[in-house]
Amino acid sequence: MNILVLGSGGREHTFAWKIAQSKHCKNVFVAPGNSGTSALGKNLDLNVNDFENIKKAVLKHQIDMVIVGPEDPLVNGIHDFFLNDEELKQIHVIGPQKEAAQLEGSKEFAKEFMYRHNIPTAKYQSFTKDNLDQGIMFLDTLEPPYVLKADGLAAGKGVLILEDLDEAKSELKNMLLDAKFGQASSKVVVEEFLDGIELSCFVLTDGKNYKILPTAKDYKRIGEGDTGLNTGGMGAISPVPFATREFLDKIENKIVKPTIKGLKKDNLPYNGFIFIGLIKVGDEPKVIEYNVRMGDPETEVVFPRLKTDIVEIFTAISKQTLSDIKLEIDSRAATTVMLVSGGYPEAYEKGKEIYGLDEIEDSLVFHAGAQRQNDRIVTTGGRVLAVTSYGNTYREAIKKSYQNINKICFDKMYYRKDIGFDL
Template identity: 55%
Template sequence: MNVLIIGSGAREHAIAWKLRQSQYCEQVFVAPGNAGTAAFGTNASIDIHDFNELAKFACDFNIMMLVVGQEHALVEGIHDFFQGSEYLKHILVVGPKKAGAMLEGSKDFCKTFLQKYNIPTARYQTFTEATFREATAYLRTHSYPAVIKADGLAAGKGVIIAQDFEEAVDALEDLLRNKRFGNASSKVVIEEYLHGIEVSVFILTDGKEYVLLPEAKDYKRIGEGDTGLNTGGMGAISPVPFVDAAFMDRVKERVIMPTLRGMQQEKMDFSGFLFIGLMNVNGEPYVIEYNVRLGDPETEAILPRIKSDLFELFRALHDHKLGEFELEVDPRTAATVFLVSGGYPEGFEKGKEISGLEQVPADVLVFHAGTRMEEGKLVSSGGRVIAVTALADSQEAALAKANAAAEAISWKGRYYRHDIGFDLKPARLV
């Protein structure tokens, strides 16, 4: 069966790598892909927002499965488009329809859903430019830190944690009046800051049954010790030490099952991944956000731990047999470290030649994010450039391997965090 993956990052590289291992997967195409995905399939230079062009490609190359890694395509309704076409509706789409994708596409929609179905989350209010004065008054009485989020998609960068009133007002000005993220910040959600430690939980679901995937913890801040601006993600660890059976039971009972009941009540046709961003507050799970696809860089940490055939898992999704699927997981720790361009997440230069990949040990995985081939040379083409993932029997050993590999890969201005997993040491969990 031929598969088309939508996206161009390290997440899509990891999905292509994993699917290519299946005996049932004949050809893998990635649109548009990157220099790394080309090693596991064929890159297709297609505008992923042009659904007609994607439809033509799917017909021309006998695509039978569409795996949507990229959130914008889901929010724009790619699943609805394919299912609504007589020539495309036979294609198995991994990713929800537009109505379900709004769980990620709008923070306000997400918070309303959480509140309606009594799923634990932080208190919040939503404001627009028209209610800027009310938002400012609200912030005067708000506790600090305060979390201010752009309502729409902002590539993981639309969250500001304001430490005081002045910083919060500056953030409001930037988002609502200066339109820092365009239409994505035409509304903002202001919510209370939850004191705890984050964890990302993933399920694959048809809206009724689900398979629980390995959890991970990602690191969004650019600086060591979780300082500086938010990024798309600087690294990840899986499994997460504090996520024991008791905590996961609470997650299933208080978050996953109410979420599925809500999907059914809202008549959401949901068929794909649900990423549940949680805050562990004194052992209790609170939902920070939903994403309707796999996370990045979490994908690069969790897929290497899945021993089961990913293609067969997707077939179980579309055959409504997830309840019968037994996921086999590697018990070892996976550590992922992201290498980024100097200056990221703000201004950065592209086109820098990358070297040192030949020095990476064979048992360390390298997933490309922002790379391309230029006159026979591998060069950077984005802010986040390469993710390296190492597996080992302990977190310390996995991180040592991943950091050594990261150090071997180089280009002008290359930067990475050396402290991924710093807050998961046993001494911090007592």
């Protein structure tokens, strides 16, 4: 099979790495890809939202299957575009259609879905500029901290958590009246704050059957001790040590099963990944958010633990035969640490040469914001490399990642030195 992966991050390098190992894969293409993916297959210089040019490339390279990495093309309807095109409709697309992608594309849609199907989540109400007054009144009924969420996609920046009631009221006005997050905040979800520890659960579904992938926990903040600005993710570990069998059963019964049933009941065809952002409140899991794709950097620890042929899984998803697949999971722990450009997530410099990649032993290096320039590899983004290791325990794995990171350098390289230390 010829397989195309859309995206250019560490997640897509990990997808391509796993796909390239499949006995069913003839060629792997990645659009636009990075220096890691170009070593596994062919990078195609395409924008993931440029469906017409993706179509041309798919036909030219005789692609049989498309794996969509990021959420944008899904929310913009790439799957529907394939289904509605005579020349593309036979091609398998992994990722939900536009309507179901609203689970990530609209926080109000996701909350309504959870309420409708009795899936535990924070209580909420949503507001537009027309009922701002009610929004202010709703804030008066809540305890601090106050959680305000732009309804639409805001690149992970559209959530504000505020201690002060007056500040929360004024930010609600900024979001609704002054378009603080552009069109994304023309509607705002105001919700109850949930106090607990976060983890992520990843589900594969063909719309009928489901399989649960290993849990992971990511580290979102730039600074050690989980301080400072939010990032795309600075590291991750899998499995999550506090997710006991009993707790995982609760996640499956109270969240995963009703989610899959709800999709069917609401007639939302879905084939792909569901990433469920969870918070453990006391002993109970509650849903913070749905994402309609894998997480990054969680993919860099979940996929290396997956032993089953990924192309067989994707094929089963397309044919609605996922129940025939037996997932085999590596019992070792996996950890990843992100190396980022100094200054990220604010302004940072690019074009720095990366040294030391040839010296890595016993770790996997997934490239993100990195590209090949002649015989050099240079930085091109904020998150540059993810260094993944296995270990009998996550502590052993993380030690290996840090040992190998010592061999890598680029100007102003930064990483967190405390991934997994809080557990």
